[in-house]
Amino acid sequence: xxxxxxxxxxxxxxxxxxxxxxxxxxxxxxxxxxxxxxxxxxxxxxxxxxxxxxxxxxxxxxxxxxxxxxxxxxxxxxxxxxxxxxxxxxxxxxxxxxxxxxxxxxxxxxxxxxxxxxxxxxxxxxxxxxxxxxxxxxxxxxxxxxxxxxxxxxxxxxxxxxxxxxxxxxxxxxxxxxxxxxxxxxxxxxxxxxxxxxxxxxxxxxxxxxxxxxxxxxxxxxxxxxxxxxxxxxxxxxxxxxxxxxxxxxxxxxxxxxxxxxxxxxxxxxxxxxxxxxxxxxxxxxxxxxxxxxxxxxxxxxxxxxxxxxxxxxxxxxxxxxxxxxxxxxxxxxxxxxxxxxxxxxxxxxxxxxxxxxxxxxxxxxxxxxxxxxxxxxxxxxxxxxxxxxxxxxxxxxxxxxxxxxxxxxxxxxxxxxxxxxxxxxxxxxxxxxxxxxxxxxxxxxxxxxxxxxxxxxxxxxxxxxxxxxxxxxxxxxxxxxxxxxxxxxxxxxxxxxxxxxxxxxxxxxxxxxxxxxxxxxxxxxxxxxxxxxxxxxxxxxxxxxxxxxxxxxxxxxxxxxxxxxxxxxxxxxxxxxxxxxxxxxxxxxxxxxxxxxxxxxxxxxxxxxxxxxxxxxxxxxxxxxxxxxxxxxxxxxxxxxxxxxxxxxxxxxxxxxxxxxxxxxxxxxxxxxxxxxxxxxxxxxxxxxxxxxxxxxxxxxxxxxxxxxxxxxxxxxxxxxxxxxxxxxxxxxxxxxxxxxxxxxxxxxxxxxxxxxxxxxxxxxxxxxxxxxxxxxxxxxxxxxxxxxxxxxxxxxxxxxxxxxxxxxxxxxxxxxxxxxxxxxxxxxxxxxxxxxxxxxxxxxxxxxxxxxxxxxxxxxxxxxxxxxxxxxxxxxxxxxxxxxxxxxxxxxxxxxxxxxxxxxxxxxxxxxxxxxxxxxxxx
Ligand code: BGC
Numbered sequence: 001x002x003x004x005x006x007x008x009x010x011x012x013x014x015x016x017x018x019x020x021x022x023x024x025x026x027x028x029x030x031x032x033x034x035x036x037x038x039x040x041x042x043x044x045x046x047x048x049x050x051x052x053x054x055x056x057x058x059x060x061x062x063x064x065x066x067x068x069x070x071x072x073x074x075x076x077x078x079x080x081x082x083x084x085x086x087x088x089x090x091x092x093x094x095x096x097x098x099x100x101x102x103x104x105x106x107x108x109x110x111x112x113x114x115x116x117x118x119x120x121x122x123x124x125x126x127x128x129x130x131x132x133x134x135x136x137x138x139x140x141x142x143x144x145x146x147x148x149x150x151x152x153x154x155x156x157x158x159x160x161x162x163x164x165x166x167x168x169x170x171x172x173x174x175x176x177x178x179x180x181x182x183x184x185x186x187x188x189x190x191x192x193x194x195x196x197x198x199x200x201x202x203x204x205x206x207x208x209x210x211x212x213x214x215x216x217x218x219x220x221x222x223x224x225x226x227x228x229x230x231x232x233x234x235x236x237x238x239x240x241x242x243x244x245x246x247x248x249x250x251x252x253x254x255x256x257x258x259x260x261x262x263x264x265x266x267x268x269x270x271x272x273x274x275x276x277x278x279x280x281x282x283x284x285x286x287x288x289x290x291x292x293x294x295x296x297x298x299x300x301x302x303x304x305x306x307x308x309x310x311x312x313x314x315x316x317x318x319x320x321x322x323x324x325x326x327x328x329x330x331x332x333x334x335x336x337x338x339x340x341x342x343x344x345x346x347x348x349x350x351x352x353x354x355x356x357x358x359x360x361x362x363x364x365x366x367x368x369x370x371x372x373x374x375x376x377x378x379x380x381x382x383x384x385x386x387x388x389x390x391x392x393x394x395x396x397x398x399x400x401x402x403x404x405x406x407x408x409x410x411x412x413x414x415x416x417x418x419x420x421x422x423x424x425x426x427x428x429x430x431x432x433x434x435x436x437x438x439x440x441x442x443x444x445x446x447x448x449x450x451x452x453x454x455x456x457x458x459x460x461x462x463x464x465x466x467x468x469x470x471x472x473x474x475x476x477x478x479x480x481x482x483x484x485x486x487x488x489x490x491x492x493x494x495x496x497x498x499x500x501x502x503x504x505x506x507x508x509x510x511x512x513x514x515x516x517x518x519x520x521x522x523x524x525x526x527x528x529x530x531x532x533x534x535x536x537x538x539x540x541x542x543x544x545x546x547x548x549x550x551x552x553x554x555x556x557x558x559x560x561x562x563x564x565x566x567x568x569x570x571x572x573x574x575x576x577x578x579x580x581x582x583x584x585x586x587x588x589x590x591x592x593x594x595x596x597x598x599x600x601x602x603x604x605x606x607x608x609x610x611x612x613x614x615x616x617x618x619x620x621x622x623x624x625x626x627x628x629x630x631x632x633x634x635x636x637x638x639x640x641x642x643x644x645x646x647x648x649x650x651x652x653x654x655x656x657x658x659x660x661x662x663x664x665x666x667x668x669x670x671x672x673x674x675x676x677x678x679x680x681x682x683x684x685x686x687x688x689x690x691x692x693x694x695x696x697x698x699x700x701x702x703x704x705x706x707x708x709x710x711x712x713x714x715x716x717x718x719x720x721x722x723x724x725x726x727x728x729x730x731x732x733x734x735x736x737x738x739x740x741x742x743x744x745x746x747x748x749x750x751x752x753x754x755x756x757x758x759x760x761x762x763x764x765x766x767x768x769x770x771x772x773x774x775x776x777x778x779x780x781x782x783x784x785x786x787x788x789x790x791x792x793x794x795x796x797x798x799x800x801x802x803x804x805x806x807x808x809x810x811x812x813x814x815x816x817x818x819x820x821x822x823x824x825x826x827x828x829x830x831x832x833x834x835x836x837x838x839x840x841x842x843x844x845x846x847x848x849x850x851x852x853x854x855x856x857x858x859x860x861x862x863x864x865x866x867x868x869x870x871x872x873x874x875x876x877x878x879x880x881x882x883x884x885x886x887x888x889x890x891x892x893x894x895x896x897x898x899x900x901x902x903x904x905x906x907x908x909x910x911x912x913x914x915x916x917x918x919x920x921x922x923x924x925x
Contacts, residue, residue: 031309093379143380151575188224191563377417379411379412405462453474497539734755738755
């Protein structure tokens with residue numbers, strides 16, 4: 001992965017190197033921390049921020065003698081925020097990220113990114129803490145509204161365009177929160193557990209594609225742990241994947257107060273953000289005196305210090321924050337239009353029984369009920385909440401436990417749907433009821449021709465929703481209104497899916513999300529047909545939580561500060577993929593969204609190759625102009641399903657760049673007829689480098705090489721041997737043989753062909769030797785092939801990579817032959833090495849008595865990841881020193897370790913402890 005393209009990148013690299021070489025150590029250390037400005041939470045000004053610097057989320061001093069400007073950082077993805085930093089400073093408040101995701105319109109993302117960049121720049125902010133891209137895995141996640149979708153590709157495309165827009169204005173953008181920061185429940189103590197391969201194919205895939213497309217200057221880590229290691233100190237994810245496998249050239253900053261210890265400096269983190277919050281969390285600043293001490297003691301090599309500084313400088317030079325001219329003109333009216341257009345395109349019409357659009361010339365009596373619609377529209381709460389021009393229309397304090405409870409408010413942006421409806425329906429007689437009492441609302445609904453109920457829900461950083469219901473008794477209001485008036489329309493303003501027990505009793509449902517500062521207007525335009533709805537759901541709306549991978553959210557309701565473990569057992573099967581695999585019918589599916597017109601699709605042509613290109617004609621066959629989001633779904637027929645037991649899924653076969661799902665995201669123009677759209681998705685992988693690395697002993701490179709072929713090979717073996725069990729053995733032997741003989745692989749045939757030859761020979765050998773019962777292979781269509789079962793009888797050296805090459809029996813559905821199959825003899829002695837660490841023993845169900853009902857468990861390590869051995873003693877040698885950032889710096893762990901047990905940080909002193917709850921008595925502000 002390159003940084004800014006070509007010459008610019010190498011010049012940024014060269015300049016960063018040159019500047020860093022001239023720095024003193026004091027100057028170097030000064031770049032490694034950011035300090036928060038004074039605001040509602042941090043009330044004392046930090047002396048490290050000079051007079052005259054505008055207060056914001058983060059300040060990093062510059063090095064004037066070398067022409068390096070200070071870094072001034074501001075939140076976030078939905079506008080330039082101001083939670084009490086700067087008196088009276090307001091900015092354009094965009095709709096929620098999930099609304100942008102619903103537009104499926106990358107151009108819109110780019111436009112709003114440019115808007116953000118310009119507004120940041122005029123205030124002097126050269127780092128925008130934007131690019132929130134965490135996948136919506138859980139419909140209760142309090143921050144889903146900030147993010148874009150549940151689909152890695154859609155999220156990546158949209159985030160990349162937004163970041164590109166920001167950086168085109170000369171402002172560095174982050175991408176955040178790396179990674180698996182998918183729930184807010186006790187987020188500082190949250191250990192997010194996921195199968196590494198599934199992680200790689202879901203959340204990490206989104207980051208990878210977005211980083212590749214936009215080259216954001218910085219990556220912000222999450223607060224949570226991933227598989228036992230804090231995100232900001234996670235050597236596997238930072239050194240192994242981000243810096244190692246992806247070659248990311250920018251810098252890694254922690255989330256505010258999210259640095260777990262000075263040792264994180266050794267595992268990829270370059271900057272400790274929000275020192276004051278860190279002090280509250282950990283009672284110390286890690287990257288100031290503590291890190292300097294470690295450096296003085298020789299625990300941090302000089303080269304590593306340089307490695308931390310250079311990417312910061314590189315991003316500054318690559319994006320040009322050192323070469324700013326005069327601030328750009330900011331046209332706030334135009335920015336308002338961007339907010340309005342995003343809201344229009346993001347609103348999703350979920351249901352319409354001929355109730356909408358409302359006739360503009362109507363003389364009808366209309367009841368507008370609830371949702372503070374007479375005042376404005378709600379916005380999400382937390383670090384992304386933007387104060388709009390003119391200020392909030394209303395701030396209703398909501399509160400809650402923990403430090404985040406202090407700022408948990410219902411903010412209303414001054415764009416009243418009621419007022420806007422009155423403008424667009426001048427002949428109608430419109431009345432307002434606050435929706436306070438179901439009976440009172442019903443009385444008004446009964447005397448009107450149409451009732452429109454506005455239903456809102458507050459989502460906030462720091463909190464997950466306890467369930468999917470509408471709060472404040474709004475369901476009762478809707479039920480009462482619907483009973484009183486058959487023409488009831490519901491407008492939802494939520495940051496997440498909600499359940500709709502009343503959906504059959506209302507005639508239309510509109511999801512408007514948090515629609516931003518022009519939201520009232522956009523809603524009224526959609527209701528009256530001035531704008532034809534074209535938003536499509538970027539997240540699945542479940543019928544109820546029972547359909548989700550985690551009906552009960554671990555840790556929900558525990559006091560602030562309680563350690564929580566959430567196992568994301570759905571693995572890569574996020575959102576609609578989970579529903580597809582479970583054969584569940586959601587309330588509203590990903591991609592759903594109605595229009596006031598109709599579209600026909602014809603002439604589909606698909607060109608295969610390294611890139612798949614689909615071309616088809618979209619015809620607006622209705623009477624109104626409208627926009628469409630044509631979607632092509634590539635079903636992954638070979639994908640193993642997550643099991644009912646919730647075990648994680650191993651996927652051996654998907655190409656690295658493959659993402660199932662929507663890949664044509666362009667919108668038809670607003671012209672009424674014949675629009676031609678193309679969609680393409682790159683699926684190319686350059687293997688030259690991988691082969692070289694694999695030959696040099698890099699297991700991870702080998703894994704990447706073979707993983708795309710392994711399922712296909714297994715199918716091949718199955719066809720020859722006629723037994724799934726035998727096919728597994730043949731596959732393993734093939735891979736072992738390929739690994740051992742990789743040196744013999746020449747470029748005359750493709751790797752696939754070479755692997756096929758080996759596999760064929762293995763099968764034939766097995767047949768010849770009578771090791772397996774020969775059978776005539778059936779020409780079995782792939783769709784009916786049973787899911788590949790894993791195995792525990794691999795050669796021991798393969799065991800560190802079981803999730804990739806082998807899979808676990810418990811995670812797979814047994815094949816059709818399973819019921820008849822005799823118990824599988826265990827090749828292990830009674831206490832075999834576990835899959836994570838060959839030095840330890842783990843209990844193993846030796847041989848299952850009934851495979852059909854009780855699949856045997858593979859060896860699972862009961863040892864916490866951080867206590868496990870760093871590398872199995874019988875594994876081949878680790879990658880050569882050339883994969884290390886510098887010879888003297890600590891070696892990047894082989895990315896292979898992502899797929900094995902996480903390595904403990906190469907700490908020379910005691911590991912960092914646990915953070916302290918915010919309300920712990922040790923902290924006195
Ligand atoms: C949030 C980040 C934000 C940072 C700075 C944190 O609480 O998680 O998304 O950028 O604060 O305000």
